[in-house]
Amino acid sequence: MDYKILENRRIFQEFFRVDRVTLVHDCFNGKPLEVVRYHLERPEVVAVILENTDRGTIVMVEQFRFSSVKTSKTNGWTLEIIGGLIDHDETPEACGKRESLEESGYRVKDLEYLTAFYPSFGVSDELVHLYYGQVTDQDKVEAGGGLAHEHEDLRVLEIPTEELLAKTFTGELTDAKSMIALLWLGLKKQQARARP
Template identity: 30%
Template sequence: MERSVGEERIFSGRILGLERHTVILQDGSLALREVVRHPGAVAIVAFVSEQLLLVRQFRFPVQKYMLEIPAGKLDAGERPEDCARRELLEETGYVPRFLHKLITIETSPGFSDEIIHIYVGEVEKSQEPCPDEGEFVEPVLVDSKEVVKMIIGGQITDSKTVSGILLAFAGRESDKYD
């Protein structure tokens, strides 16, 4: 186990913070650790009959458009399920007929404390999408039989999307959500 003996706040932004810690390692030596602090997020594997509802969005850090499951950052004090419902409606215009929590994942524990609560649900169209200002997402329906091929073929590479979809399919195969 490592123990922090010194902390320096490097950056505090709208979405994340960055800290540098001096830690004592198991052998008693000192090392530096940089930690990204994140408030957490949710993501939803949304089924519309035999199709999956994804969003197409440009991701600046990797400089490309990506297909992802709908997702978003938790607001302070917000329950993950409430956030899942809100983000799904904002990004896609769909609402869940039911939601089931699949898993909570730690996205990059080597440098970040971000967790994502992943849900699965059957959804139906309610209204037009109403994304946040400066958020440009396009809802996309994809045949569920094609999604695994898209993952294997490298067309879907986002980690929350890959893990959420594969886990949702495993649950559907075992009739876990019926």
Template identity: 30%
Template sequence: MEQERVDNLEIEILSDNWYTLKKVNFDFRKNDGNWERQSREAYDRGNGAAILLYNLEKETVILTKQFRMPTFLNGNTSGMMIEVCAGLLEKDNAEDCIRRETQEETGYEISNVEKVFEAYMSPGSVTEIVHFFIAEYHEDMKIGEGGGVDEEQEDIEVLELKFSEALIMMKDGKIKDGKTIMLLQHLQLQLILADS
């Protein structure tokens, strides 16, 4: 059994304008058993869910394209990112969240979703756990245009791409979103869709 590593926790809220940024001072027990006072910042935006929709007959996937300010600030000159459908859980469980987000962002109403794993995406600075899903889609599931929710200032383009094309875009840097890369590779590794 692993011994406790954190003691004397002090948390200060630095910002709660959009999500919550906390400064955390604490004593940390190092591997050699000695205690050291440390200070970190953690960004809490809640937990999220992401999904990759795929069609076996057409060998296609549904992705989204939207503006992401943090990527713009870090050298992505257009700020546009190609991603899987995703969203914050808010008060929903992960499955209900991803069904809602799928309909809002892509226009597809899905019922059967398969959870494949969950992961911390940036554990050095962000508290969020993302729940990852896949689901098969068909044209008769499309009940709207998607594009996101106006009140959330979303302006989302829906992309239907050949799976092989999405893999090429991942390799040549057109797809740089971690969630998307993980789910595309999951489909590839599980041999759900072919890559050629």
């Protein structure tokens, strides 16, 4: 199976970029198909599920996300794990540690790499690198809440792990990266309980 780009035209460029791409790709029936696709070019991002082992909680942030206003039950306010854009000169792990401190105020020492995934590759090339980290109350060294110069306004919440896991099944939690991370954590805890 192969493809060929016939035309790639940038139609929008500000914080992100949008291209109008005309291409031909092979089909499963063996015939070629010419299509027009719109591509949202986004930088890679990191997401961190941060567990406070002293409290048995997950560190979450609440913030306003305009893109969810039309369909959100919470009028655009979302509950999410920590995350952010990877700077050009940093590794995903370094970004995860930086974002954890900026958003939650916790200094995380070690992050466990879980996976990377495309949240919406039907339209975008954004790649999310997912990590897990543990902190204790002693690791809280700043207030968190995001960076003012990035126009971030985050409320830091610590929610009991089991309560948050339940929210993934009731529709209260709708952020995909957070759901993936929490389902991973729930499975990990279930496997730990099953071990003799």
